[in-house]
Amino acid sequence: AAFSTSLYQLVRQKKISEIKTDFINNMTHEFKTPIATINLALDAIKNPKIINDEEKVKRYVKMIRDENKRMHGQVENVLRISKLEKNQIEITKEAVEATDIIEEAIDHVSLLVSDKQGTINTHFKAISSEVLGNQFHLTNVVVNILENAIKYSEGTPKIDVYTENTNKYFIFKIKDEGIGMTKNAQKYIFDKFYREHKGNIHNVKGHGLGLAYVKEIIDNHHGTVHVASEKGKGSTFTVKLPLI
Numbered sequence: 341a342a343f344s345t346s347l348y349q350l351v352r353q354k355k356i357s358e359i360k361t362d363f364i365n366n367m368t369h370e371f372k373t374p375i376a377t378i379n380l381a382l383d384a385i386k387n388p389k390i391i392n393d394e395e396k397v398k399r400y401v402k403m404i405r406d407e408n409k410r411m412h413g414q415v416e417n418v419l420r421i422s423k424l425e426k427n428q429i430e431i432t433k434e435a436v437e438a439t440d441i442i443e444e445a446i447d448h449v450s451l452l453v454s455d456k457q458g459t460i461n462t463h464f465k466a467i468s469s470e471v472l473g474n475q476f477h478l479t480n481v482v483v484n485i486l487e488n489a490i491k492y493s494e495g496t497p498k499i500d501v502y503t504e505n506t507n508k509y510f511i512f513k514i515k516d517e518g519i520g521m522t523k524n525a526q527k528y529i530f531d532k533f534y535r536e537h538k539g540n541i542h543n544v545k546g547h548g549l550g551l552a553y554v555k556e557i558i559d560n561h562h563g564t565v566h567v568a569s570e571k572g573k574g575s576t577f578t579v580k581l582p583l584i
């Protein structure tokens with residue numbers, strides 16, 4: 341047993357170090373574009389012809405500000421998850437209607453879906469959906485899962501959202517008919533920095549933090565989150581939250 345444990349740890353350690361390398365490559369790639377854009381805009385502003393053209397200066401300043409905001413957002417994501425892990429973020433809770441939260445999240449991604457001519461159909465069967473939760477974080481959780489369903493669908497995303505409840509739990513499912521994932525990937529997707537679809541690095545942006553955040557928040561709410569998926573066929577994420 342001692343041997344297998346250490347072997348397991350070794351494999352695990354190797355996996356983590358691979359994941360870290362991927363993350364650094366990914367981050368570096370995503371910072372390169374904004375940094376290059378900022379440099380170009382700064383050079384342009386220095387140009388004597390441009391410095392006197394107010395409109396152009398404004399445009400370049402806006403570009404710099406936007407790119408800076410993007411980088412800031414990425415850094416914030418990394419910080420947020422590490423703070424969450426260290427329990428440095430206090431998550432206040434109140435009675436909230438989970439159904440309303442799901443509706444709000446769907447609203448939030450509606451532009452993203454229509455941009456890809458996709459659809460989100462709802463099948464709300466839950467009679468009770470009152471949970472003790474944090475509105476902001478729970479909305480983020482649903483948005484993250486929906487965004488993935490859109491991101492990892494080729495062509496037009498077709499997404500179905502189901503709700504139901506038992507005596508004790510409110511349950512929702514988000515189903516897509518996207519690219520799906522292997523059994524092996526399903527083991528790691530809730531780990532920090534894990535990304536299966538590295539081949540798509542240029543098309544599909546992300547840092548492998550979304551689902552780690554989802555899991556942190558759902559754990560914090562004493563719920564569970566699972567995935568069922570088949571490569572090439574699609575994925576279904578199921579979240580269970582205790583009812584009040």
Ligand code: ADP
Pocket residue numbers: 488489492516518519520521529534535536537545546547548549550551552574575
């Ligand atoms: P990111 O999307 O930023 O890479 P996530 O933590 O949200 O990070 O997801 C981790 C990985 O899980 C993704 O890189 C992707 O490989 C896989 N994944 C997540 N959601 C889906 C989905 N709906 N369909 C297929 N693969 C998914």
